[in-house]
Amino acid sequence: MSTYSTNEKEPISVSVNEIPEDVQLGTVISSSGEEIEVHGNIKNMDEALQAAMENKGFTYTEEEDRKLLCKLDFLLMPFVAFLYSLFYIDKASNGWAAVMGIKADMKMKGTMYSWTGSSFYLGYLFFQPFASLSLQKFPLTTCFSVYMFSWALIICMQATNQNYAAFTFLRTILGCSEASASVFTTLLTSQYFKKKESFLRVSFWLATAGFGVFYGNMIAYGIADKIGTYSIAAWKILFIVIGLISFTVAVLLYFHIPNTPSKAWFLTERERKIVVERIRENYQGFGNKVWKKHQFFEAFLDVRTYLFFIYAVAFNIPNSGLSSFGSILLNSDLGYSAKDSLLYGSPQGVVEFIGLPICAYLIQRFNLPRLLSSAILITICIAFACMLAFGNRTDVKLAGYYLLGLMQIGPIGSFSYFASNVPGYTKKITVTSVYLVGYCVGSLVGPQTFRSEDAPHYKPAKITIVACLAVAAVCFYSIYFICSLDNKARDKKQVELGDKYVAPKNIEFTFNVWNYLPLKSDIEIQRGIEKEVKSFFTCEDENYERWNVVSLLKDMAKIDSTVGYEYKVMNWLKEELIKQGLTVEFQLVESANQSTTGQDRYNIYAYMGTERNTKIVLSSHIDTNQEGHIPYHEIGEEIHVRGACDAKGAAAGQIVAFFELWDEGKIQEGDVSLLFVIGEEYNGIGMKVAIDSLNVNWSNAAILGEPTENKLSKGHKGNFRFDVEAWGKKSHSGYPELGFSAIEFLIHKLETLLNSDLPYSDLLGPTTVNIGTINGGDAANVIPDYVKAQLYIRVATDGPKILDYVRSLFNTEHSQMTIVQFLDPQYLSYDVPGFELIACSYATDMPYLDSLNIKKYLYGPGSISVAHTQSEFVTESDLYKSVIDYKRI
Template sequence: MSLNSNEEDEKKTPIHVEINELDPVLSTVISLDNKEIKIHAKDADDAMQFIDDIRDLEIDPAYEKKLLRKIDWMLMPIIIALMSCQLMDKTTNSYAAIMGMRADLNMLTGDVYNWVGSAFYFGYMVFEFPSNILLQRFPLSKTLSTAVMIWGVVLMCHAACHSAAPFLVCRVILGAFEGFMNPSYIILTGMWWRKKEQYMRTCVWWGFQGFGTLLGAGIAYGLAKNRVGDYSFASWRLLYIITGIITILLGVISFFHMPDSPAKAWFLNDKEKKYCLERSRENQQGFGNHKFKKSQFIESFKDPTVYIFFVYGLSYAIPNGGFNNFGSILLNGDFGFSTLDALLMNMPGGAIDIVFPMTIAYINYKFLKNRRLVSCTIVNTIVVVGMCLLNFTSPRGSRLAGYLSFYLATAVSAGVCSIISSNIAGYTKKATVNTIFLVGYCAGNIIGPQTFQAKQAPGYVGAKAAMLASFIVGTLCLISLFIIYVRRNKAKDAKRAALGDKYSIPDNVAFADLTDLENPEFRYSL
């Protein structure tokens, strides 16, 4: 297809070739473990339907650069807004806790408040696999946007609670619907951007959760500062109502704005859609497959890297769950900041969340040959040092530096999410690995608040020790992933070299919906 298309060629018309026009068996490949795999048309990726449209397509770098800029501007703002909203919703508890919520809901005695954070992740964990199945079976962005609108309604319901029990029920339901968010954006990132582009984009949308911290802390500060006699009911209740309204509005915008795949993008013309398809070939992944594949599900549990993702998710989330729910309490009680100052002290962390991941992604791309696991390991080691400062030093300045070092870990968790997007192929396998990773993440967030025992207040020595241990384990996980992926790439290269001239690249294997272990052309990002 010529790139010098006239204006009529670039009209926003659908591109489509019926899958039953292709051979029932498209090709046969030999996997890394010498297993013969037949690629059937009915099992192929959705992108295979459009393969004839790009058969002779040649990529013009200048045109692709313009297209990439367009994709970034059309998709990243809404993704950023929703991710910001997600963290704002999560950290609302931390702000509300020092704005009178614990007293109003009788949560001042014992460890009742600990379960506020944990309850959210019980809902998240239990519904994580069903949410991934729904995202696979139904239009991805429409399913996500509907979940966002429902979670906004549930968030507003928090304001109507007058005791701990209904509040905890709201937290469980909220977790169930927020569980759609992360797997959706991991899938979307793999669908729209090349592997080399994914870490920066993931750092942007993951890191901009920090804007949610800035906005949430700012709203909470404004409500807390003017709370006396100015509102007909408690300022913490207004906080939940305001954040709920913002969430619902963003869900509506997402429903109409976010396309389910590049092939259905309302803002792309025909030529741009074809470019998107060709760009995805490099990833050895397409647009997804709506059929649940038992073989890919089973492979997920045989792949040792999946358990490493689980352990990393657990290790990152234990400190995360603690900070999200007890961060302001720690600043208020242990560090000695006033209520208003403690709310404001959340803002530097939010700023670090935004700036640092993008900085690390740039350094990684410019100087480390896009080796994400290397940069993530370095950053996680720095966080370990920060946790040592928090645990073992006395001056408030050094302890505060240790406290703020937690926010550096956002760049690492973003890197791990981008590794899942890049290095796990096969739509069912990706959904399963997403689930396992996020179950670990949920378990950690359930455990995290429980490490803050009331009897250890205000210093919470046990919680701080748990944070340090968690980041050490997370660092070991990153090193393990790097070693495994290096070995797998070498094994695939050796197998190809052994075949010599006998090896030929299977036609369109990138769009066969094969797993990373099945596809002989797949190489792991490091």
């Protein structure tokens, strides 16, 4: 089954040699559905896109994805983290050298020491654009290794002179060589990890700056402890040690980390393919070596670029000031000795190293907005800065100094945004570079706020720290607010045009439009902070109006369709489908005199034209469970109503996907049909009757809709629903020996069942038992002679064995079981690439399709965790995604 189209069409042939050099090749399908055959020079193509085209049809399991993520975390993140800690140590070494006597040895006076800190950032500022461009033009790791070799050499050279001018020059050149570090770690993270994974990883490697504070202080303290016993100055030994460590890491980096994941020595061939598929959702690739002019200018048309710049300046004034003068503050302001100031500086690194990953984990765990959470934490850090600036006691100032380590949550939010939310390799590098220019400007100014005339307490500098953190927080709040407005505008546009959405193949690795391909009325929709990506929407003049998936769900969900009362929504849906041009059949499932509600109960079967037999059927149940009415209401983008996710949301997605495929010419009469059934929530009678008496043939596949969190299901448990009745002998409760308690008898049997070792499945997990209801007895003073229980067993495997066991347990002299429904576990198809996979513990109508000998797929928006509850909902974004995914399947 074709992923995108069921029509056989001749591919369009396009030579990449004909494409302007500043246009990124990103799609392999035109808006009208024709596949594009690419040939010629492919330098404009992202490397991940090349791999994706080679991996056509590739799929992988959720377990493989989990194992690969663990492997990447183990082999990459510790190395990247240690690398970033060295980046901090190289900058902070200047402050440690100051308390070891470098100022006296080089006869520094006035602001001379401050300029040794600022000179590093002058070099960083000057060379940052060149460093970023070189990382794009040349192989990523190879290029960065050269920079790291050079900075290791320069650090060692700092120990070879006693001249202030030469030392300041070396610090400037050191800034040039380290200008690529943050860009490298950001790009490397985006190559391997999904958007939702990047925040925690970025927090980890940024937090290791705190680890660098800790072990760097320990190295410095160890060297300072023996001052007077060396043949050379202690600060020279410090630079030599740090330089040699950096040189060693540079060698390991060159041999350990590949230039792209497709060349990773530590990954198997299959794992390399999985890396390509798993980063699709980032809407970016491994990188492209062609500089894109339009992406460069686009970065400067985005107001958030300037806000990030202002934030970087404001944040790094206190950041660099404390980096250069932290040890001096502990010495001169808080009164610790020169040697002890190195020791007492270490806990700030521990706070940063432990606190930041914990904050990041909580933000990710509870799905909080990253920038908003970062802004709130920076606001809290203003209070810590006030403790340092205005505290009257040493312990208060010291606590404020330590807790300021948490302000590094700001760069975590920034770099995570750059890594996962800025698509386009050139744009990503441009935005990151602008941020780092701001970083340099702030870092240049920071040490200058600590003026010699303000010693020993440096009150103006500490007030500056408070003010700058306030500006930084305002910038983050502003960025979050702008992104929220963008998202609302995007969603409004999707509501207007969503049913005309065109999703090209491999759009995940593209950023630009092929302007010369035949697209119709393209409208760019830029998503905000969480999902910034450009998509295509095409508008066509037709004499009818198609549904939007959100409005369709709203119309359907407002009509009650609890089990037995489905006729209301079925009557409405029949009329609406006929208006859209479908042939619609009503299939009687239960007549009014059979139904407990006194109403006829129907299935709906719909198709284009006169051909009833189709290759594929899209199906969902329309009935909802009887757990209580939920008045329709919306909370943000959440739609709260009974049936929102189980399973009217799936039905809406299937209907809209069907009509989009039809309008795009990708399906024709006899390709796809729609089947909507009743009774799934109780006994599956709707699907059972459809399979038994609808008299149609589906030749390829059935796609059922249930809440799977927009993941493709690998399988689900079986459904064993039964009733148990038990009989006894009634008597007065004061004389229990004269009677026989039916309830006690049944309780013992139920306890035996609950304690039984029922079969376990590696795919689906344990077989579980639920006692739904127990009804019986007359009064508390009467021994009960009758009881009835309703039970539900979710069968993981060995259904017949479980059935035989339950029969032997309950079919006795005093009890009898009655089977309401028994359906075997299902092992489903999941051969469509690019989907996350899931195994479901609930049951569906899928077993009734076993006799058809076709592929079976299970997919839908929403989560089963909220189905059957009073907070049932589905999000609008999940609904829109379901339309795209149903079309792909």
